Amino acid sequence: MKKRLLLLLCAATVILTGCWDSIELNDIAIVTGMAIDPGKDKKYQLTVGYVNPAQYSKQNPAQGAPVSIMTLEGNSLPEISAKMNVGVSRRLIFSHTRALYINETVAKDNGVSHFLDSLERSPQFRNDFNILITKNHTARDFAMINDPVERVPSLKVQKSIKTLLKSWGGDPRVRLTDFIDAIIAEGRSPVASTVVIEGDPKKGQNAESNMEVKAPAKIMLDGLAVFKKDKLIGYLSLDDTRNYLWTQKLESTMISIPCEEDQDDENPLYFDIVITNNKSEMRTEYKGNQPQLKVNIFSEASINSMQCQKDLSKIATFTELEKKSDKQIKNMITETIEKVQKDYGVDIFGFGEALNRQHYKKAKKVLPYWNEEFARADVEVDVRIALRRSGTRSKSFISDLPKKDAED
Amino acid sequence: MSKKLVENISLWQLAVLMFTFEIGSVAVVGVGTDTKQDAWIAVGVATVLGAGLVWFYVYLLQQLPGRNLFEMITFCFGKWLGKIIGLLYVYYFLYISARVLRDFCELITSVIFESTPIEVISITMVGICAYMLYLGLEVFGRTGEVFIPYVFTFIILIGLAILFSGEFELKNLLPILGDGFGPILKHVFPRLLTFPFGELVTFMVIIPYVSHFAKAAKVSVFTVLVSGFIIIYGTLIEIASLGARQMERTVFPLLSAAREISLLEFIERVDLIIVFVVMFGIITKVSVFLYGGLKGLEHIMNVPYRYMVFPISMIIGYIAIQISANNAEHIEEGIRFIPLYMHIPFQIIFPILMAPLLIWKVKKQKRRSDANGSR
């Protein structure tokens, strides 16, 4: 009996440990960023940036580059990434990828769907990395720029996007599955963030650049890339991105609004409001044969700065400022929507999906050619800002200054 | 030959087995994906119908208390015809258990153990099931009892975690019933009714061994309703977090939904919990089908089923690999062939045909025994 048990235990150790898929921790390299460029001979050129773990040891951090990169060419991403070990000693693990940089020429010419499929199919990739379109420089450069604070460039980009989204809102919050969903959806077109390099990318690659106070090169966010199906067709500025986000899901933003509509250009006066809570709703309707796009926005805000001479302890001032901000924000958002309608003619906002949810029968008819319908639709934006409070001061000291008119 | 062992499981154990049986493979492959955002409605309709079906099965069993499906078949059709029909049922049960096993193997090989050969997973899993059944139905029931709290809490927690990580978008559920009830009904019958609910026909082998048989009908119908609710809950999670379009594309929807979880940027990558739930569900399901088949063989061949547990389960491990050459074939068989030509005859048509015969024979027997008693 004992012998049998022993035999069983031996068999169990062999069968149950799952040794086929075991990889030791010191045999893996964690990839944080991937960059896709057009290849010279083959279809793509893939660059992976993987972490140098010695840099992160607490006791005696090694000197040297925090990440290391490797570039190869090939026809598909899985093929290239499996081949990476021609130059990398360890097995690459992609499940912690933070950023995917796509060169704008790839996105313009080939379209992105060919490699997105492999990312979605692979069980390694999670749905938590940012898709970034790189402008002006090759995507490869972006994977190499060091950052003094975060050290790993892709971590820096992701963190900066996350923080920007919380404080101001400049990233469409698009992840892989959302992006793919938007490509195949009839009532929505995909968008992605864009990044640019400010400074000299050659200098930024050097690990010693981390010693300098002013980094020689920096990765900066630069608004939105607009796609039609899976091809890049244009860009939106950072301000438009914020306005775009306002129609979707905005966490918080800061906006400055002129005190008077027709003020002199020499010394314009502004007041700032911070949006703390935002709720937006899209409605799409048909009036006869004319599509109507409606956005209802309700935001709670508080005043953060005041350059004009208004008395904030009075209700009338609050009402007046609310009205001004309503109008300003309404104009901004309408302008953005109309710009997208006119310049690109693709529905990045998801009005078609709203139509599908609200008027299913109508949507079934018009969705196949929805982008044309979107381009000719009337836009109506309804904004209601509720100013709640004004920081730790009620009246601004500026309002006690002698009035400008009195000086003259 | 050694005498037959009379095994008993409690009502609670029966409920646990039924519950895990129901949610097991639903958690792997997902249900109702063809009906897009209305999948949860389809599941609801199927649950109600399924509860009716289960009540019908127990009603049949109540006519002949203490006898299982195979003994009932022999009672109705006589010795030889009964043996042939019983053998068909045995083949059906064993084939489905191999299919379920293959479902799980596909999940493991394509998500977790990419380079482990699928054959090894199949053998180890079927080994566990065989060992459990070798120890007997009581051990099987107790195993279920031990694991059910984890399964239940994990499924509930996954849903809450998705809700709190902000991936839960109720917008995805709209428009409700956009195309009307037609597509839903088409999907419910035959596929949804037979896949998670009709398969409970196997429990016709287990229910007679419940200690309080009188309450079995109530308990099993109630369990089916509860598990139906859990399946609706799971489907809602899948639709709301993935969206209908993506749910259609994924092979393992609940697992993909669990991958979206990111709570406070601290609780992340919890998809292995789903794999745990799935693993236990699959073990239960394979074991129940295997037990059904073995009990049938016991009745037909007159050999205690414990002697046959290991050889037959080895065949299951082999068949699970041979059943299809690739995942696409496996899925296509599951959609085109199995529901129409296997589930419906064995789950619905045959029991319904058997019902009048059974009632008639029981009445005749009672009359005869009454006559005997009065004499």
Add this chain to the structure above:
Amino acid sequence: MVTFTFSVIFAGLLLMIALIDMFIWQQSFYQCISKLFALDQGANEGYVIATAAAGFIYSIAMDYRIRKNKRSQQS
């Protein structure tokens, strides 16, 4: 008896798979059967075949034991 059961179940299930394959692949019966028995080169089918063979040997041993028990009971 166990060996007999084993063979009946094994043959029956293989036949069933072959019939379903005929339906799905639209091939002749002979093709499907030969596909089942052809060893895929490179696939690890050997593992499952070995276990199935082990099951067969086990069932023979089981039959032997049953017979021995019966004889000892009779004597």
